[in-house]
Amino acid sequence: MYSEELFKISKENMPGGVSSPVRAYKPYPFFAKQASGSKITDIDGKTYIDHCLGYGPLILGHANPKIVEAITDQAQKGTLYGVPTENEIKLSQEIINRVPCADMVRFCNSGTEATMSAIRLARGYTGRDKIVKFEGTYHGAHDYVLVKSGSGAATHPDSKGIPESTTQNTLSVPFNDEEALKELIEEEGNNIACIIMEVVMGNVGCIKPKKGYLDFIRKLTIDYGIILIFDEVITGFRLSSGGAQEYFGVTPDICTFAKILGGGLPIGAIAGKQKIMELFAPNGPVYQAGTFSGNPLSIRAGITALEQLDKSFYDTLNKKGNLLRLRLKDNIEDLGLNLQVNGIGSMFQIYFNPEPVTNYTEAKKSDSDLFTDYFHELLKNGVFIAPSQFECCFLSGAHSDEDLEKTSYAIEKSLKTIYQK
Ligand SMILES: Cc1ncc(COP(=O)(O)O)c(C=O)c1O
Numbered sequence: 001m002y003s004e005e006l007f008k009i010s011k012e013n014m015p016g017g018v019s020s021p022v023r024a025y026k027p028y029p030f031f032a033k034q035a036s037g038s039k040i041t042d043i044d045g046k047t048y049i050d051h052c053l054g055y056g057p058l059i060l061g062h063a064n065p066k067i068v069e070a071i072t073d074q075a076q077k078g079t080l081y082g083v084p085t086e087n088e089i090k091l092s093q094e095i096i097n098r099v100p101c102a103d104m105v106r107f108c109n110s111g112t113e114a115t116m117s118a119i120r121l122a123r124g125y126t127g128r129d130k131i132v133k134f135e136g137t138y139h140g141a142h143d144y145v146l147v148k149s150g151s152g153a154a155t156h157p158d159s160k161g162i163p164e165s166t167t168q169n170t171l172s173v174p175f176n177d178e179e180a181l182k183e184l185i186e187e188e189g190n191n192i193a194c195i196i197m198e199v200v201m202g203n204v205g206c207i208k209p210k211k212g213y214l215d216f217i218r219k220l221t222i223d224y225g226i227i228l229i230f231d232e233v234i235t236g237f238r239l240s241s242g243g244a245q246e247y248f249g250v251t252p253d254i255c256t257f258a259k260i261l262g263g264g265l266p267i268g269a270i271a272g273k274q275k276i277m278e279l280f281a282p283n284g285p286v287y288q289a290g291t292f293s294g295n296p297l298s299i300r301a302g303i304t305a306l307e308q309l310d311k312s313f314y315d316t317l318n319k320k321g322n323l324l325r326l327r328l329k330d331n332i333e334d335l336g337l338n339l340q341v342n343g344i345g346s347m348f349q350i351y352f353n354p355e356p357v358t359n360y361t362e363a364k365k366s367d368s369d370l371f372t373d374y375f376h377e378l379l380k381n382g383v384f385i386a387p388s389q390f391e392c393c394f395l396s397g398a399h400s401d402e403d404l405e406k407t408s409y410a411i412e413k414s415l416k417t418i419y420q421k
């Protein structure tokens with residue numbers, strides 16, 4: 001059966017035919033058959049260079065041989081014990097060694113769980129209820145944070161089913177705007193438990209913090225006794241071995257991980273300073289739990305992933321990212337187009353927008369219809385990216401120089417086509 005037919009059936013079985021809304025695009029998404037390295041193959045027989053990479057986790061590419069070997073071995077030894085394992089200590093130690101803010105780690109199963117628990121921890125620690133997020137950041141699909149949210153929520157805003165009494169404690173401000181944040185904190189600072197942020201916004205495309213912005217936020221949070229949470233679900237183990245906090249040299253109180261940490265399997269983690277982390281049950285009064293938390297399969301995959309992610313890996317990968325972005329900018333200029341190529345390290349996105357994009361409002365001014373045309377042309381030209389202007393594209397260690405040449409050629413060809421229409 002082909003993707004088109006399968007989508008008709010899947011829509012009968014599952015709302016929208018998908019297990020996460022961002023995956024549904026018109027007329028129908030391709031159904032995956034298999035994937036290896038930098039490539040994904042659909043059941044219709046077409047192979048694409050993959051820059052979606054499972055929305056970020058696959059920094060080593062698909063079916064990384066060492067991870068496949070490790071999880072095959074682990075599966076034979078059991079996939080769930082319901083008691084602690086030595087490998088949990090090993091992975092937590094690896095995180096503690098790499099990540100500046102990490103004195104202790106609590107494992108969970110997803111980024112959503114991680115940010116939900118991190119916010120509860122900050123509230124438990126400070127005894128305050130309000131939280132601050134930035135317009136367009138995405139911190140998962142739980143009730144506290146689906147406010148002016150990015151990712152799929154940028155195109156499906158204002159989820160029903162969330163009591164107003166829950167979100168009235170969630171305040172949001174524009175990213176990269178020191179004045180707006182200062183004003184809010186001067187007014188509300190003593191009631192605010194935490195500021196939660198994506199250090200690089202990866203759920204409205206890709207937006208970097210302006211120079212000095214993170215230092216400004218760090219100082220403000222210290223002055224008002226506010227917990228600073230870096231949501232490193234995307235940036236963790238992507239920008240550098242110690243995440244965005246190491247990359248930018250600004251240390252939060254707590255951070256959250258998921259995606260890359262699981263080596264391609266589901267995982268989440270909250271890491272932070274000991275005096276805060278010790279509040280988690282059973283030591284403290286902040287409840288946090290999960291049947292599959294710290295499960296041996298995800299933990300083993302995570303250890304095997306991190307073993308391969310050393311400094312030289314990031315140097316090489318980030319150089320590739322820089323080169324690709326330069327090439328894209330040159331090509332776009334040669335075509336006489338005025339589009340924005342945003343990105344950092346191995347993250348990138350093209351905005352169909354003539355003006356620089358530094359926050360959510362500016363990102364939303366991009367031409368999403370043109371982006372959709374571009375996405376479909378890219379598929380025709382053998383490249384798969386996330387089907388939304390408000391997602392990010394990624395590179396992996398499995399992407400060869402030849403892959404990147406093909407990608408930049410496919411992007412150039414796709415842009416030519418859509419602007420000739
Ligand atoms: C920055 C960020 N935080 C949290 C999440 C939620 O993670 P998950 O999808 O694993 O629940 C995501 C992505 O989904 C994310 O990009």
Ligand SMILES: N[C@H](C=O)CCC(=O)O
Nearest residue numbers: 020022055151152203391
């Ligand atoms: N943008 C999201 C994660 O970063 C996409 C993942 C999903 O919701 O399926």
